[in-house]
Amino acid sequence: MRRTVASALSVLALGAAFSLFSTPAAGAPAAQTYRVRGLEPGQEILLDRAGAVVTDVDEGAVYVKARPDQAAKLRKQGLKVDTMTATALAATFGPVDPGYTDYPEMQAEVARLVGLYPTLASQQVIGKSFEGKDIVALKISDNVGVDETEPEMLFTANQHAREHLTVDMALYLANMLLNDYGSDPAITKIVDNREIWIIPMANPDGATYDFATSSYWRKNRQPNSGSTAIGTDLNRNWGYKWGCCAGSSGVKSNDTYRGSAAFSAKETQVIRDFVLSRRVAGVQQITEHLDIHTYSQLVLWPFGYTTSTVVAPLTADAYAAHRAIGTEMADLNGYWPGQASGLYIADGIISDWMWADQKIFSFTFEMYPKRSDLFEQFYPPASVIPAQTSRNRQALIRLAQYADCPYRSISKENTYCAVADDYTLTVPGATYVVAQGGTVATTITATKTTGANQLVSLTATGAPAGMTPIFGLGSIPTDGSAQTISFSTAATTTPGEYTVVVRGDGTAGTVRTAPVTIVVTGSAACQGANATDVAIPDDGTPVTSSLTIAGCGSLVSPMANASARLEVHIAHTNIGDLQLRLIGPGGAVTIHDRDGADMNNIDKIYTLDLSGQTADGTWSLEATDLESGSTGKIDSWTLTLK
Ligand code: 0X9
Ligand code: CA
Ligand code: CA
Numbered sequence: 203m204r205r206t207v208a209s210a211l212s213v214l215a216l217g218a219a220f221s222l223f224s225t226p227a228a229g230a231p232a233a234q235t236y237r238v239r240g241l242e243p244g245q246e247i248l249l250d251r252a253g254a255v256v257t258d259v260d261e262g263a264v265y266v267k268a269r270p271d272q273a274a275k276l277r278k279q280g281l282k283v284d285t286m287t288a289t290a291l292a293a294t295f296g297p298v299d300p301g302y303t304d305y306p307e308m309q310a311e312v313a314r315l316v317g318l319y320p321t322l323a324s325q326q327v328i329g330k331s332f333e334g335k336d337i338v339a340l341k342i343s344d345n346v347g348v349d350e351t352e353p354e355m356l357f358t359a360n361q362h363a364r365e366h367l368t369v370d371m372a373l374y375l376a377n378m379l380l381n382d383y384g385s386d387p388a389i390t391k392i393v394d395n396r397e398i399w400i401i402p403m404a405n406p407d408g409a410t411y412d413f414a415t416s417s418y419w420r421k422n423r424q425p426n427s428g429s430t431a432i433g434t435d436l437n438r439n440w441g442y443k444w445g446c447c448a449g450s451s452g453v454k455s456n457d458t459y460r461g462s463a464a465f466s467a468k469e470t471q472v473i474r475d476f477v478l479s480r481r482v483a484g485v486q487q488i489t490e491h492l493d494i495h496t497y498s499q500l501v502l503w504p505f506g507y508t509t510s511t512v513v514a515p516l517t518a519d520a521y522a523a524h525r526a527i528g529t530e531m532a533d534l535n536g537y538w539p540g541q542a543s544g545l546y547i548a549d550g551i552i553s554d555w556m557w558a559d560q561k562i563f564s565f566t567f568e569m570y571p572k573r574s575d576l577f578e579q580f581y582p583p584a585s586v587i588p589a590q591t592s593r594n595r596q597a598l599i600r601l602a603q604y605a606d607c608p609y610r611s612i613s614k615e616n617t618y619c620a621v622a623d624d625y626t627l628t629v630p631g632a633t634y635v636v637a638q639g640g641t642v643a644t645t646i647t648a649t650k651t652t653g654a655n656q657l658v659s660l661t662a663t664g665a666p667a668g669m670t671p672i673f674g675l676g677s678i679p680t681d682g683s684a685q686t687i688s689f690s691t692a693a694t695t696t697p698g699e700y701t702v703v704v705r706g707d708g709t710a711g712t713v714r715t716a717p718v719t720i721v722v723t724g725s726a727a728c729q730g731a732n733a734t735d736v737a738i739p740d741d742g743t744p745v746t747s748s749l750t751i752a753g754c755g756s757l758v759s760p761m762a763n764a765s766a767r768l769e770v771h772i773a774h775t776n777i778g779d780l781q782l783r784l785i786g787p788g789g790a791v792t793i794h795d796r797d798g799a800d801m802n803n804i805d806k807i808y809t810l811d812l813s814g815q816t817a818d819g820t821w822s823l824e825a826t827d828l829e830s831g832s833t834g835k836i837d838s839w840t841l842t843l844k
């Protein structure tokens with residue numbers, strides 16, 4: 203279906219573009235919700251002019267807050283404008299499914315876990331909401347009653363009232379850590395070596411109101427002086443770059459109202475003060491933070507207020523580490539990774555403050571669903587909870603594993619996280635290329651940086667089947683001398699790019715690693731590339747870019763590999779509009795189905811099981827833009843079948 207401007211705006215669409223809503227004079231009729239249909243691309247200005255504030259966007263319709271006189275203006279423009287009664291709202295968005303965890307149930311669940319695991323879990327009321335409800339933080343760690351010197355992590359959920367799935371996500375995390383402690387080694391290690399703080403409901407007033415009214419409520423419930431409009435968007439109220447950049451609204455009735463001042467909301471004050479209280483002798487104990495939202499299936503990192511990537515106080519290395527961890531998490535949960543501003547500019551957000559003010563690595567998850575038209579957006583049925591929370595298990599574990607030194611994600615732990623009796627482990631050069639059956643040699647060096655010398659024993663992980671790392675010496679001194687290390691491959695080693703991690707275990711207990719990137723090339727006949735640009739028409743018919751593979755399949759081995767490599771480069775202004783298929787001699791595989799909400803460009807390496815298809819023949823990359831309002835081109839792609 204061709205989408206109108208309504209769905210062209212569909213990605214959350216909570217920006218400040220429609221903020222001309224004038225405050226009604228005292229006694230004027232209050233704003234109410236209307237459904238507007240028949241809006242064509244480019245006609246958004248009509249909403250602006252009438253003073254209507256967009257609160258939500260759906261396939262074929264925009265929902266606005268407006269006064270009756272403003273709604274009448276829209277009708278005069280020929281738009282279909284329906285009054286949304288509370289019943290109509292509930293019918294459109296559905297009531298909140300009682301299967302979600304409401305405020306009393308959240309308190310009961312936290313109390314149950316603390317009762318069940320008294321040595322691992324404790325709870326603390328870190329402050330009160332505007333209406334006086336407890337804001338609860340659950341702490342999980344071994345020796346939970348003791349403030350140990352372990353890296354701390356903070357999880358916040360439900361800043362936005364209607365994003366009920368996020369509360370269940372936080373409680374899934376708590377259950378995962380507690381129930382699987384002692385049985386799952388990765389979880390046990392995390393609970394033993396981290397102090398984890400979970401705030402499952404950052405906005406209990408808003409959540410309670412939304413459960414009671416099913417009104418699709420986003421903000422807190424704090425009144426605004428001089429207005430009948432209630433509420434501040436907590437995720438526009440944080441004190442870094444508050445209100446700086448048109449990424450929030452100054453209009454009290456707007457869904458992204460930033461509040462009267464930075465930290466004017468009670469709930470952001472409480473959480474800020476809790477974070478500040480985690481400084482010991484001036485050193486912030488929390489190293490990583492995750493803020494949980496719905497929807498769009500994204501992993502986001504700072505900054506949200508600007509599209510610049512590296513801007514002080516976010517250094518190039520800090521940005522790179524955010525990106526590396528964020529991308530690893532996205533690989534594990536199937537979300538799309540990107541900088542927060544890639545979705546849209548938002549200012550006064552929690553993650554920007556966490557990094558800029560406290561140097562806490564901070565991420566945002568936007569959970570299920572992927573798109574607005576797939577399901578009930580913020581109100582999917584509670585039946586999705588088990589699958590949509592457990593899909594984040596490995597991503598959360600990975601995040602926790604980095605909490606001692608997030609810079610390890612870019613192999614800069616030696617620079618940023620040095621310990622006594624330390625050394626660096628280095629392998630020169632970036633990428634080593636070796637043909638199947640061949641051997642590539644290089645050197646490895648251990649160099650003492652602090653403390654005493656150690657003897658370092660070497661091992662390696664991550665080598666593919668058939669590849670053997672060979673160390674000239676099994677143990678090397680930290681005197682800086684270069685030692686030989688080589689990698690021999692078998693004729694059967696699957697071509698591809700591998701990261702072999704060489705690990706050094708020093709006699710003083712210091713563990714250091716050095717990643718080595720090795721590209722194993724197969725027969726040239728099994729590779730193809732096409733770098734000719736192919737324009738992808740907006741909301742148009744499929745386009746393809748093709749290549750021919752010949753002489754790759756043999757009589758004994760005619761098929762492509764179970765882990766074939768497809769590298770895709772596409773320039774596009776909204777990859778959430780795009781569908782991509784790889785069409786081979788034996789059929790089509792969908793590799794991208796409108797993932798990534800409103801983000802730009804695809805530069806990605808896909809590993810595909812193509813073992814059901816003959817290698818030789820024509821292979822095409824097909825791109826279809828399914829929505830209007832954005833466009834791009836297939837830039838280049840490379841296919842390695844064996
Ligand atoms: O707008 C928000 O606060 C978040 N999205 S939501 O739909 N859950 O409201 C996203 C915040 C991420 N930051 C930026 N987009 N800049
Ligand atoms: Ca502990
Ligand atoms: Ca501590």
Ligand code: ZN
Pocket residue numbers: 361362365494495496
């Ligand atoms: Zn949100």
